[in-house]
Each structure stands twice: as C-alpha cells, then as structure tokens.
Amino acid sequence: MTGSGHKPPSGWRIAVLGGGAWGTALALAMLRAGHFVRLYARDPETVAAIDRGENPRFLPGIALQAGIVATSDIEAALDGADCVLAVAPAQALRAMLATAKAHMPKDVPLVLCAKGIERDTGALLSAIAGEILPENPVAALSGPSFATDVARGLPTAVVVAAGNEGLAADLAARFSAQNLRCYSSDDLIGVEIGGALKNV
Template identity: 55%
Template structure:
C-alpha cells in the first residue's frame, strides 16, 4: 500500500503541546484539522476556542481546530494522520486506531523514543499494529510553543514511501513550517530518541555548573555516539548532520526550555529524578528512552557509548551524577575521528 497526496482533513492524535502545535500548522497550511485528546478538559477548552491552557498557556490557537475525545470522529475521512503521543503509548494508540484508519491515509509518527520492553523503534511498533499502512516519521528541532505561534521552523519528514512523505509535507508545509524530505526513517528515529538522552547529560553538566565548554563537548561527542548507533541499525550518517540529527540535538541541548535538558539540570542541582518527574505534566522522553537506547546499542554490538551509558546508570540509581562525571573524565585519551573513539 502506498500513500499519496489527498485533500482530506488532517487528524492529529494527541492534544498535548506538540499535537496542538501541529494542529495549528495544519490550519495555517489551509487544511481542516481534527485534534483527538484523552483529557476532557483539554478537549473542551480547545473546542470552545480557549486554546490549550494546560499545555500551551497564553497562546492563541488559529480558528477552526476541531477537538474531540472520539477517535473515530477525528479520523473520519482523514487524508493524513499524525500520531503525537508519548513513545511508550504508541502501541496502545495505534491499536485503538486500527478500526478507524481510512484506507491509504499516510500515518506520520511524531513521537521521539524507543519502546522500552521490546526495544523497537516507533515505525516498527506501528508496522506491527498497522500492517500495510504508509508510514512516515516527522522529527527535527521543534519547540512546540514556537511552532504554535507560527515562528519559522524546519523539520524532516522521512519515509521509505516517497508518496507518503510528500502527502505529509503537502498537508503541513507553508512559509513558516518547512518540511524537508528524507528516505532514512531509521536514522531520523534513532537521532530523535538518542538526542534526548544526550540532552539529559548536557543538562546535568549545566546543573553542576561545569560551564559552556563541557556542554559543547558532551553535545559533540554525543552526536558521535548517536551516529554510530544509527549507522549500526541501518541509518545513514548524513542524516545525523541534518535537521533531525544535529539540528534537533543542538536545540535540545542548549536550552532549558527542553524538557530533557531541564530534567538533567535538576539532577545536576541535586534533585531526585522521581521528584522532578512527579512535578511535571508533560513526558520527559529521555528518561524513558535511556535504558532502551542502551539496549539497542548492545543488540547492535556497540559497547562503547559512554555518555549514553552514564545517563542510563544515573537514572537507574547505579551511580551519582558526580560519579558519572568522574568516570567520563577518567576515560583514556583517544583519536577523535577513528571508528572506536568515544
């Protein structure tokens, strides 16, 4: 089955910050936008024209976004479907989608993560649940609040089905929201999941007061780790230098607006992970993905991902942030560009 361009409504499954921002994008691109959400209060607020105060406070949404708690209603006649749920909910949401998915509608996966139990990427989970559906991945350097406000943003839409990627691009693209196409969904997915783990490390360094140099070093060496993992899993190295790789990593690691960086910052300041997470309404994907990314690396035969492993060890309570820093700094000196460099 191949996805092609269609003028039907854009169905967005997930009414959090990112899902609501993508509904704004679809409306500004001139498409009908139907937003499905679980929380009745959020759905009611959007439907009543009061915006989404729970996830995007003080941001006015474009007129005409339809919001519903009925998935069948959101998907009725949809030309393009965007799944914008947390990564660990992808299996459940795609399962609910099965009886309502319009034939041939491209499905764009907008979650960044790895399923913890199975170590599957989001496209693998969706392919199991929606066999034959044309799948794409939407990723890149995006803060939802900026996208919702209509500020300039560029993203990657990746798919092995060119027509599906083009349909997603045509449904969302305009002067402010610029989708670039890729045929490397694996590379895009690995970059999106692994960068959240590196962002936690950068946040820890920030919280510990280690300075800008340390954060730049972690970002750069983190990109090397992500690239090695992506290539080992079948991704393309050039993808890592694009919007979904370096672009997303640099945005995430250099701003405390990022949920993952701010989470790491709190850890660096001495807060407990559970306490930080309990105080948040939104999902910190890097917390859930760290263990899975390490598992993916081990399955691919990659043993030397020191930053990623350090974050996983800290989150699992095996070492402290101080001990993780000591271990990283005590590593032997290596050449920067050899295949086995950390």
C-alpha cells in the same frame, strides 16, 4: 534530503491524535497549511478548552486559531481522514494505535510525530506502527522543534521521512506553510534513531 519545492493542492482532512503541547501545535501548523484538522484528545476538559481557543494545560497563554475541531471520540477524529498524525509519547504509542486500529482508514499515511524507542521491546516507533497497522504507509516527522515555537508561528524546520521517497516529498510539501519548512528524506530509520538520541 530535499526541501519541499512545489506546493501541491492542500485541503486534506488531517487527524491529529494527541491533545498535548506538540499535538496542539501540529494541529495549528496543519491548519495554517490549509488543511481541515480534527484533533483527538482523551481528556474532555482539554477538548472543551481547545474549543474555547486555548490549551491552558499544555500551551498556556497561546491563543489557538479558530478552525481546529477537537473531539474525545477517536472514531470521529479518524472518520474520512486523508492523513493521520500520531502525537502520543513513544511509550504510549502502542496503546493509542491499538485503540485507533478499528477506525483507521486503510492506505492513508500515518505520520509518527514523537521521538523515542519503546522501552520494553527496543522497537522503533515505525516498527510498532507496522505491526499494528500494516496497511498504512508510515512516515516520521522529526527535527529541532519546540511546540511553543510552532504554535506561535515562529520559523521552524523539520524533516518528514518515509521509506517511500515520493510519499515523504508529498507529505513535506503538504505540511509546509509560511513559517514551517518541511524537508523530506527516505531514511526513515535514520531519522527515527536521530530523534531518539537527540531526546536523550
């Protein structure tokens, strides 16, 4: 595992799929790292609240920095994205990716941000992603992190894993910011299993 050494040019268009606590916190983290962020949430009330500067249902009392574009239109969220963060819970990932499939930009990295194993099939989340979106390289973001800590900007370390070591290192460098340190790993399956076991 390696740390994010150099900082490549940022300014990616990042789509965050999931308006819960972790999705909102990661949207803030990506904004702080210098990216343009669209956040997709199914619930229009959550979208409206984020536009007002808070996600009271999932992150009460935490002011959201201006700049996150929230939407309940998944096509709009994915339009022109350079990278997609899937932040649906493990058991909802398959349905979310199936919904996203028609609008998913080809060849852009898909970063899985939930921990878990699909209950009905025993499949790892990367296997589900590979089945539904075979043209998108897959990575996973995992670590001993808490949404409230990340949203508040407290120091946090995570790992970004992908089968392609260069992709993992690039993503880790692009996601790192002042209070978020991302390390990279080429052990995608190991990181996924570790995250799932940690949650148990």
